[in-house]
Amino acid sequence: MARIKLLKLEETSGAERERYEELAGRNAVTNMKSGLLNDAATYDAYMAWYTSWNRLVEVIGEKDAVLYAHAISTTNSCQLCSLFFISDVKGLGLDPHNLQYDEKEEILTELGRQIVKNPTAVSDELFDKLRKFWNDQEIVVIVGFAGQMIATNNFNSVLKIDVDQRLLPIINEFKPATWRENIK
Numbered sequence: 001m002a003r004i005k006l007l008k009l010e011e012t013s014g015a016e017r018e019r020y021e022e023l024a025g026r027n028a029v030t031n032m033k034s035g036l037l038n039d040a041a042t043y044d045a046y047m048a049w050y051t052s053w054n055r056l057v058e059v060i061g062e063k064d065a066v067l068y069a070h071a072i073s074t075t076n077s078c079q080l081c082s083l084f085f086i087s088d089v090k091g092l093g094l095d096p097h098n099l100q101y102d103e104k105e106e107i108l109t110e111l112g113r114q115i116v117k118n119p120t121a122v123s124d125e126l127f128d129k130l131r132k133f134w135n136d137q138e139i140v141v142i143v144g145f146a147g148q149m150i151a152t153n154n155f156n157s158v159l160k161i162d163v164d165q166r167l168l169p170i171i172n173e174f175k176p177a178t179w180r181e182n183i184k
Contacts, residue, residue: 003159006034015040031162032080032155046155052141052148059138060108063092067105068142069149070096071112077177078153083167086174096173104133108142115146117179 005011012020016037023029036043056065066088073081089096101109107129114122130139155161163171 001160002031002035002162004035004038006031006162007037008034012037016043019043031164032152035159035161036155046152049148049152052145055141056145059134059141060104064105064108065145066092067099067101068108068112068145071109072116072146072149073153074175075113075116075177075179076150076153076157077180078157079174079176080156080161080163080167081149081153082174083163083170086170087167090170107133111142112146112149115143116150 007016007020009017009020009024016039019040020029020037023033032046033043036046053065053069056068060068066085070082070085070089073085086096089099107126111122111126111130114126127139130142134142
């Protein structure tokens with residue numbers, strides 16, 4: 001159960017209500033957004049994720065963006081985000097538990113894993129591989145999105161935001177990451 005109230009429209013007012021109504025008009029109210037709408041400024045900051053996502057898709061393509069976000073979210077062990085991206089991976093016709101990566105996808109997913117595990121130790125070797133495919137501006141987009149994704153992961157994990165109804169049929173497909181178990 002979420003550690004904060006996931007608001008309903010009738011529980012909002014002012015800027016929060018305006019944002020909720022806009023989301024409801026697009027049928028885009030999720031549990032995370034209901035939680036964020038406790039504060040409009042925080043909601044606005046987190047909604048920049050979509051700007052970053054759209055730019056990432058422009059730079060690397062939708063499939064690679066989904067695989068990258070999936071790698072970040074599963075490595076970070078965010079149940080809610082992992083389930084969203086497990087669903088998206090399936091939507092691409094892929095098995096999220098048996099992914100086969102091409103060279104670009106392997107570089108991106110390894111970057112996502114390294115950023116989550118230790119952002120100060122992302123290897124020079126990996127950056128050399130990144131530069132084979134992307135220029136500095138594109139690398140900024142790729143790394144910038146990772147920061148947005150991790151922020152979203154952390155919000156959902158710390159506040160234990162409930163899994164959205166549409167994801168409940170696949171809830172057992174989430175397996176928490178184990179790499180942190182021996183960190184002291």
